[in-house]
Amino acid sequence: MTIPAKDMETINEQISKSPSYSTVKQWVSEFKKGRVSTSDGPRSGRPVEVTTPDMIEKIHQIVLGDRRLKVREIAETCKMSYERVQHILHQHLHMEKLCARWVPRLLTVDQKLIRKNTSIVATAKINDLKFELMPHPPYSPDLAPSDYFLFPNLKKWLGGKRFADNEEVIEAVNGYFEELDESVYRDGINRLEHRYEKCISLGGDYVEK
Template sequence: MENQNFEVRANIKFLTKLDWKPGKIIETLQQVYGDFSPSKSVVYDWIKRFKDGREDLKDIPRNGQPLTATNERTLALVENLVDEDRRITIVMRANETGISHGSAFSAHWVPKALRKDQLHQTAELSLAVLTKIKSNESEFIDRIVT
Protein backbone atom coordinates (compact mmCIF):
# COMPACT_ATOMS: atom_id res chain seq x y z
CA MET A 1 0.00 0.00 0.00
CA GLU A 2 2.83 2.38 0.85
CA ASN A 3 4.41 1.76 -2.56
CA GLN A 4 1.14 2.65 -4.28
CA ASN A 5 0.82 5.84 -2.18
CA PHE A 6 4.35 6.78 -3.17
CA GLU A 7 3.57 6.10 -6.84
CA VAL A 8 0.33 8.11 -6.75
CA ARG A 9 2.07 11.06 -5.09
CA ALA A 10 4.84 10.93 -7.68
CA ASN A 11 2.21 11.09 -10.42
CA ILE A 12 0.39 13.98 -8.74
CA LYS A 13 3.68 15.85 -8.35
CA PHE A 14 4.63 15.22 -11.99
CA LEU A 15 1.25 16.29 -13.37
CA THR A 16 1.18 19.35 -11.07
CA LYS A 17 4.59 20.43 -12.41
CA LEU A 18 3.13 20.14 -15.93
CA ASP A 19 0.40 22.60 -14.81
CA TRP A 20 -2.42 20.11 -15.23
CA LYS A 21 -5.75 21.18 -13.72
CA PRO A 22 -6.75 19.32 -10.51
CA GLY A 23 -9.88 17.90 -12.15
CA LYS A 24 -7.84 16.40 -14.97
CA ILE A 25 -5.33 14.93 -12.50
CA ILE A 26 -8.16 13.32 -10.50
CA GLU A 27 -9.78 11.94 -13.66
CA THR A 28 -6.46 10.49 -14.83
CA LEU A 29 -5.74 8.88 -11.45
CA GLN A 30 -9.20 7.30 -11.46
CA GLN A 31 -8.58 5.88 -14.94
CA VAL A 32 -5.25 4.40 -13.87
CA TYR A 33 -6.02 3.21 -10.31
CA GLY A 34 -9.79 2.65 -10.48
CA ASP A 35 -11.22 1.75 -7.07
CA PHE A 36 -7.78 2.23 -5.51
CA SER A 37 -7.43 5.86 -6.57
CA PRO A 38 -7.18 8.46 -3.80
CA SER A 39 -10.14 10.64 -2.86
CA LYS A 40 -10.52 14.09 -4.38
CA SER A 41 -9.64 15.77 -1.08
CA VAL A 42 -6.39 13.79 -0.81
CA VAL A 43 -5.44 14.73 -4.38
CA TYR A 44 -6.23 18.42 -3.73
CA ASP A 45 -4.13 18.31 -0.52
CA TRP A 46 -1.11 16.89 -2.35
CA ILE A 47 -1.51 19.33 -5.28
CA LYS A 48 -1.48 22.21 -2.78
CA ARG A 49 1.60 20.82 -1.01
CA PHE A 50 3.51 20.48 -4.28
CA LYS A 51 2.46 23.94 -5.47
CA ASP A 52 3.67 25.32 -2.12
CA GLY A 53 7.11 23.90 -2.87
CA ARG A 54 7.07 20.53 -1.17
CA GLU A 55 9.37 18.02 -2.86
CA ASP A 56 9.21 15.01 -0.52
CA LEU A 57 6.69 12.25 -1.35
CA LYS A 58 6.75 10.63 2.10
CA ASP A 59 4.27 11.33 4.88
CA ILE A 60 5.48 13.68 7.58
CA PRO A 61 5.72 11.83 10.92
CA ARG A 62 2.83 12.73 13.22
CA ASN A 63 2.72 13.26 16.97
CA GLY A 64 0.91 10.70 19.02
CA GLN A 65 1.33 7.64 21.13
CA PRO A 66 3.95 5.24 19.75
CA LEU A 67 2.85 1.81 18.64
CA THR A 68 3.89 -0.22 21.67
CA ALA A 69 2.07 -3.43 20.79
CA THR A 70 4.02 -3.95 17.59
CA ASN A 71 7.52 -3.94 19.01
CA GLU A 72 9.25 -7.27 19.49
CA ARG A 73 9.63 -6.95 23.25
CA THR A 74 5.91 -6.38 23.87
CA LEU A 75 4.87 -9.13 21.48
CA ALA A 76 7.23 -11.57 23.22
CA LEU A 77 5.84 -10.53 26.60
CA VAL A 78 2.25 -11.12 25.46
CA GLU A 79 3.25 -14.46 23.93
CA ASN A 80 4.78 -15.55 27.25
CA LEU A 81 1.66 -14.48 29.15
CA VAL A 82 -0.57 -16.48 26.83
CA ASP A 83 1.77 -19.50 27.01
CA GLU A 84 1.53 -19.41 30.81
CA ASP A 85 -2.27 -19.03 30.89
CA ARG A 86 -4.33 -19.60 27.74
CA ARG A 87 -7.39 -18.09 29.44
CA ILE A 88 -5.77 -14.73 30.17
CA THR A 89 -8.11 -11.87 29.32
CA ILE A 90 -7.35 -8.77 27.28
CA VAL A 91 -7.73 -6.62 30.42
CA MET A 92 -5.23 -8.79 32.28
CA ARG A 93 -2.81 -8.62 29.31
CA ALA A 94 -3.09 -4.82 29.21
CA ASN A 95 -2.52 -4.51 32.97
CA GLU A 96 0.46 -6.90 32.95
CA THR A 97 2.21 -5.24 30.00
CA GLY A 98 1.20 -1.61 30.48
CA ILE A 99 -0.29 -1.30 26.99
CA SER A 100 -3.79 -0.17 26.03
CA HIS A 101 -6.71 -2.60 25.80
CA GLY A 102 -6.79 -2.11 22.02
CA SER A 103 -3.10 -2.88 21.74
CA ALA A 104 -3.48 -5.87 24.07
CA PHE A 105 -6.22 -7.17 21.78
CA SER A 106 -4.20 -6.67 18.59
CA ALA A 107 -1.13 -8.23 20.23
CA HIS A 108 -3.11 -11.42 20.80
CA TRP A 109 -0.87 -14.37 20.16
CA VAL A 110 -2.24 -16.95 17.76
CA PRO A 111 -0.11 -20.07 17.32
CA LYS A 112 0.76 -20.67 13.68
CA ALA A 113 2.13 -24.16 14.20
CA LEU A 114 2.03 -26.82 16.86
CA ARG A 115 5.07 -27.44 18.99
CA LYS A 116 6.68 -30.90 18.63
CA ASP A 117 5.09 -32.22 21.83
CA GLN A 118 1.66 -30.93 20.76
CA LEU A 119 2.06 -32.46 17.30
CA HIS A 120 3.07 -35.80 18.82
CA GLN A 121 0.12 -35.77 21.24
CA THR A 122 -2.32 -34.86 18.45
CA ALA A 123 -1.00 -37.68 16.26
CA GLU A 124 -1.32 -40.21 19.12
CA LEU A 125 -4.89 -39.16 19.86
CA SER A 126 -5.83 -39.30 16.17
CA LEU A 127 -4.37 -42.80 15.84
CA ALA A 128 -6.27 -43.94 18.95
CA VAL A 129 -9.54 -42.61 17.53
CA LEU A 130 -8.89 -44.24 14.14
CA THR A 131 -8.12 -47.57 15.84
CA LYS A 132 -11.38 -47.44 17.79
CA ILE A 133 -13.34 -46.53 14.67
CA LYS A 134 -11.80 -49.40 12.66
CA SER A 135 -12.44 -51.95 15.39
CA ASN A 136 -15.95 -50.54 15.96
CA GLU A 137 -15.21 -50.82 19.67
CA SER A 138 -18.58 -50.53 21.43
CA GLU A 139 -20.00 -48.76 18.40
CA PHE A 140 -17.53 -45.98 19.11
CA ILE A 141 -18.50 -43.81 16.15
CA ASP A 142 -22.15 -43.73 17.24
CA ARG A 143 -21.17 -42.20 20.59
CA ILE A 144 -19.36 -39.19 19.11
CA VAL A 145 -21.25 -35.97 19.76
CA THR A 146 -20.57 -33.02 17.46
Protein backbone atom coordinates (compact mmCIF):
# COMPACT_ATOMS: atom_id res chain seq x y z
CA MET A 1 0.00 0.00 0.00
CA THR A 2 1.34 3.41 -1.02
CA ILE A 3 0.85 6.27 1.44
CA PRO A 4 0.09 9.65 -0.21
CA ALA A 5 2.86 12.24 0.13
CA LYS A 6 0.56 14.59 2.06
CA ASP A 7 -0.20 11.88 4.62
CA MET A 8 3.49 11.04 4.94
CA GLU A 9 4.23 14.70 5.75
CA THR A 10 1.61 14.60 8.49
CA ILE A 11 3.03 11.34 9.87
CA ASN A 12 6.59 12.71 9.85
CA GLU A 13 5.42 15.89 11.57
CA GLN A 14 3.75 13.87 14.33
CA ILE A 15 6.86 11.72 14.75
CA SER A 16 9.04 14.83 15.12
CA LYS A 17 6.77 16.03 17.95
CA SER A 18 6.85 12.70 19.77
CA PRO A 19 9.05 12.23 22.86
CA SER A 20 12.46 10.67 22.29
CA TYR A 21 13.08 6.98 23.03
CA SER A 22 15.19 7.88 26.08
CA THR A 23 12.36 10.04 27.48
CA VAL A 24 9.78 7.28 27.01
CA LYS A 25 12.17 4.76 28.58
CA GLN A 26 12.65 7.06 31.57
CA TRP A 27 8.89 7.41 32.13
CA VAL A 28 8.31 3.66 31.79
CA SER A 29 10.93 3.11 34.49
CA GLU A 30 9.24 5.68 36.74
CA PHE A 31 5.77 4.17 36.31
CA LYS A 32 7.12 0.68 37.05
CA LYS A 33 8.38 2.08 40.36
CA GLY A 34 4.85 3.14 41.25
CA ARG A 35 4.64 6.68 39.91
CA VAL A 36 1.12 7.60 38.78
CA SER A 37 1.54 11.22 37.65
CA THR A 38 3.60 12.99 35.01
CA SER A 39 3.78 16.16 37.11
CA ASP A 40 7.01 16.98 38.93
CA GLY A 41 6.92 16.13 42.61
CA PRO A 42 8.02 18.58 45.31
CA ARG A 43 11.76 19.04 45.61
CA SER A 44 14.00 20.89 48.01
CA GLY A 45 16.11 23.77 46.81
CA ARG A 46 15.46 25.88 43.73
CA PRO A 47 11.92 25.57 42.26
CA VAL A 48 11.99 23.21 39.28
CA GLU A 49 9.59 25.29 37.22
CA VAL A 50 11.95 28.28 37.05
CA THR A 51 13.96 28.40 33.83
CA THR A 52 15.98 31.60 34.16
CA PRO A 53 18.80 32.89 31.93
CA ASP A 54 21.20 32.35 34.84
CA MET A 55 20.17 28.71 35.19
CA ILE A 56 20.42 28.16 31.44
CA GLU A 57 23.92 29.63 31.47
CA LYS A 58 24.86 27.52 34.50
CA ILE A 59 23.80 24.32 32.75
CA HIS A 60 25.63 25.46 29.62
CA GLN A 61 28.86 25.90 31.57
CA ILE A 62 28.42 22.53 33.28
CA VAL A 63 28.07 20.80 29.92
CA LEU A 64 31.05 22.64 28.45
CA GLY A 65 33.07 21.50 31.45
CA ASP A 66 32.20 17.84 30.91
CA ARG A 67 30.29 16.93 27.76
CA ARG A 68 29.90 13.32 28.93
CA LEU A 69 27.66 14.12 31.90
CA LYS A 70 24.25 12.47 32.00
CA VAL A 71 21.05 14.50 32.25
CA ARG A 72 20.39 12.96 35.67
CA GLU A 73 23.78 14.13 36.96
CA ILE A 74 23.17 17.67 35.71
CA ALA A 75 19.71 17.64 37.30
CA GLU A 76 21.11 16.57 40.67
CA THR A 77 23.79 19.27 40.54
CA CYS A 78 21.28 22.02 39.72
CA LYS A 79 18.51 20.57 41.95
CA MET A 80 16.09 20.54 39.03
CA SER A 81 13.90 17.87 37.52
CA TYR A 82 15.24 15.55 34.84
CA GLU A 83 12.58 16.79 32.39
CA ARG A 84 13.38 20.48 33.01
CA VAL A 85 17.11 19.99 32.42
CA GLN A 86 16.38 17.99 29.28
CA HIS A 87 14.10 20.81 28.09
CA ILE A 88 16.83 23.40 28.64
CA LEU A 89 19.43 21.29 26.84
CA HIS A 90 17.23 20.67 23.79
CA GLN A 91 15.06 23.78 23.53
CA HIS A 92 17.29 26.55 24.93
CA LEU A 93 20.83 25.31 24.29
CA HIS A 94 19.89 23.35 21.13
CA MET A 95 22.09 20.42 22.07
CA GLU A 96 21.89 16.75 21.18
CA LYS A 97 23.89 13.86 22.64
CA LEU A 98 25.93 12.03 20.02
CA CYS A 99 28.39 9.22 20.83
CA ALA A 100 27.87 9.94 24.56
CA ARG A 101 28.85 13.61 24.18
CA TRP A 102 26.69 16.75 24.12
CA VAL A 103 27.14 18.69 20.87
CA PRO A 104 25.39 21.73 19.33
CA ARG A 105 22.45 20.64 17.19
CA LEU A 106 22.75 23.71 14.93
CA LEU A 107 26.15 24.35 13.38
CA THR A 108 27.61 27.85 13.34
CA VAL A 109 28.82 29.49 10.11
CA ASP A 110 32.44 28.75 11.07
CA GLN A 111 31.65 25.10 11.84
CA LYS A 112 29.90 24.69 8.49
CA LEU A 113 32.88 26.28 6.70
CA ILE A 114 35.31 23.91 8.43
CA ARG A 115 33.19 20.90 7.45
CA LYS A 116 32.97 22.15 3.87
CA ASN A 117 36.73 22.78 3.55
CA THR A 118 37.50 19.39 5.12
CA SER A 119 35.22 17.71 2.60
CA ILE A 120 36.90 19.55 -0.28
CA VAL A 121 40.37 18.45 0.88
CA ALA A 122 39.21 14.84 1.40
CA THR A 123 37.54 14.72 -2.03
CA ALA A 124 40.67 16.11 -3.71
CA LYS A 125 42.83 13.45 -2.01
CA ILE A 126 40.45 10.67 -3.08
CA ASN A 127 40.62 11.86 -6.68
CA ASP A 128 44.40 12.16 -6.46
CA LEU A 129 44.64 8.52 -5.34
CA LYS A 130 42.37 7.46 -8.24
CA PHE A 131 39.76 5.98 -5.91
CA GLU A 132 36.20 5.69 -7.13
CA LEU A 133 33.94 7.90 -5.01
CA MET A 134 30.66 6.13 -4.29
CA PRO A 135 27.42 8.05 -3.57
CA HIS A 136 27.08 8.64 0.17
CA PRO A 137 23.91 7.01 1.59
CA PRO A 138 21.83 8.46 4.43
CA TYR A 139 23.21 7.74 7.90
CA SER A 140 22.60 4.03 8.44
CA PRO A 141 23.56 2.80 11.93
CA ASP A 142 21.95 -0.57 11.11
CA LEU A 143 24.52 -1.06 8.33
CA ALA A 144 27.59 0.27 10.15
CA PRO A 145 29.33 -2.53 12.13
CA SER A 146 30.66 -0.06 14.68
CA ASP A 147 27.10 1.06 15.48
CA TYR A 148 25.31 -2.29 15.71
CA PHE A 149 27.88 -4.55 17.38
CA LEU A 150 31.07 -2.73 18.40
CA PHE A 151 30.14 0.50 20.20
CA PRO A 152 26.95 -0.81 21.91
CA ASN A 153 29.01 -3.48 23.71
CA LEU A 154 31.66 -0.89 24.55
CA LYS A 155 28.99 1.36 26.10
CA LYS A 156 27.73 -1.54 28.24
CA TRP A 157 31.28 -2.24 29.41
CA LEU A 158 31.81 1.43 30.29
CA GLY A 159 28.49 1.62 32.19
CA GLY A 160 28.96 2.68 35.80
CA LYS A 161 32.67 3.45 35.40
CA ARG A 162 34.09 6.88 36.23
CA PHE A 163 37.30 8.39 34.89
CA ALA A 164 39.35 11.32 36.14
CA ASP A 165 40.33 12.64 32.71
CA ASN A 166 40.37 11.91 28.97
CA GLU A 167 43.66 10.04 29.22
CA GLU A 168 42.11 7.45 31.55
CA VAL A 169 39.19 6.99 29.15
CA ILE A 170 41.49 6.55 26.15
CA GLU A 171 43.65 4.03 28.03
CA ALA A 172 40.59 2.05 29.18
CA VAL A 173 39.02 1.94 25.72
CA ASN A 174 42.28 0.94 24.05
CA GLY A 175 42.67 -1.85 26.61
CA TYR A 176 39.10 -3.02 25.98
CA PHE A 177 39.66 -3.31 22.23
CA GLU A 178 43.07 -4.97 22.63
CA GLU A 179 41.55 -7.73 24.78
CA LEU A 180 38.87 -8.58 22.22
CA ASP A 181 39.57 -11.70 20.20
CA GLU A 182 39.95 -11.18 16.46
CA SER A 183 36.90 -13.42 15.96
CA VAL A 184 34.74 -10.64 17.47
CA TYR A 185 35.70 -8.29 14.65
CA ARG A 186 35.43 -11.03 12.01
CA ASP A 187 31.95 -12.06 13.14
CA GLY A 188 30.78 -8.46 13.15
CA ILE A 189 31.95 -7.91 9.58
CA ASN A 190 30.44 -11.22 8.46
CA ARG A 191 27.05 -10.18 9.83
CA LEU A 192 27.22 -7.14 7.58
CA GLU A 193 26.59 -9.28 4.48
CA HIS A 194 23.34 -10.57 6.01
CA ARG A 195 22.28 -7.02 6.84
CA TYR A 196 23.02 -5.83 3.31
CA GLU A 197 20.89 -8.64 1.86
CA LYS A 198 18.04 -7.91 4.27
CA CYS A 199 18.19 -4.19 3.48
CA ILE A 200 17.86 -5.02 -0.22
CA SER A 201 14.93 -7.38 0.38
CA LEU A 202 13.19 -4.72 2.50
CA GLY A 203 13.51 -2.14 -0.24
CA GLY A 204 15.96 0.02 1.71
CA ASP A 205 14.11 0.07 5.05
CA TYR A 206 16.08 -0.11 8.30
CA VAL A 207 17.26 -3.53 9.41
CA GLU A 208 16.51 -4.54 12.99
CA LYS A 209 18.65 -7.70 13.16
